[in-house]
Amino acid sequence: MRFFHTENIMAEEYNPYNPIVMDHFLNPRNMGDLEDADGIGEVGAAACGDIMKISLKISDDGKISDARFKTFGCGSAIASSSMATELVKGKTIEEALKVTNKNVVDALGGLPPVKIHCSVLAEEAIKAALDDYIKRHPEKAALVAANNHKA
Numbered sequence: 001m002r003f004f005h006t007e008n009i010m011a012e013e014y015n016p017y018n019p020i021v022m023d024h025f026l027n028p029r030n031m032g033d034l035e036d037a038d039g040i041g042e043v044g045a046a047a048c049g050d051i052m053k054i055s056l057k058i059s060d061d062g063k064i065s066d067a068r069f070k071t072f073g074c075g076s077a078i079a080s081s082s083m084a085t086e087l088v089k090g091k092t093i094e095e096a097l098k099v100t101n102k103n104v105v106d107a108l109g110g111l112p113p114v115k116i117h118c119s120v121l122a123e124e125a126i127k128a129a130l131d132d133y134i135k136r137h138p139e140k141a142a143l144v145a146a147n148n149h150k151a
């Protein structure tokens, strides 16, 4: 049986991940849960079985004041969820609903093509958390729809 040594995997010659991805994988931002989260989204990727959970705290003015993630998955999924939480913090619900997996990939400086689906998981988890928030606060749904209509 042949084993890879981590120093070889992390070495540039074998590493298909850029330094931003590696940084978010090795030093993930906003990892964990939020006590009294206002919206929680949990999604899974059927192809690989990875699971991502994103929790959001949303203030009365409709802005995302905090975001956390827990990801059971690959390094790209961890980097994508870390970046996605960074991207939505401070955004309004309407703005956060427009965050796409491409925004996550771009902010990460790119992902290998076979890992793009990991960033899709992050987009879906954010949207699921926002859906959960809107379900819990139906009065905000009309506001979101009205603002989206204006945009």
Ligand code: FES
Pocket (backbone or CB within 6 Å): 045, 048, 049, 050, 073, 074, 075, 076, 077, 115, 117, 118, 121
């Ligand atoms: S391989 Fe499953 S999310 Fe990355």
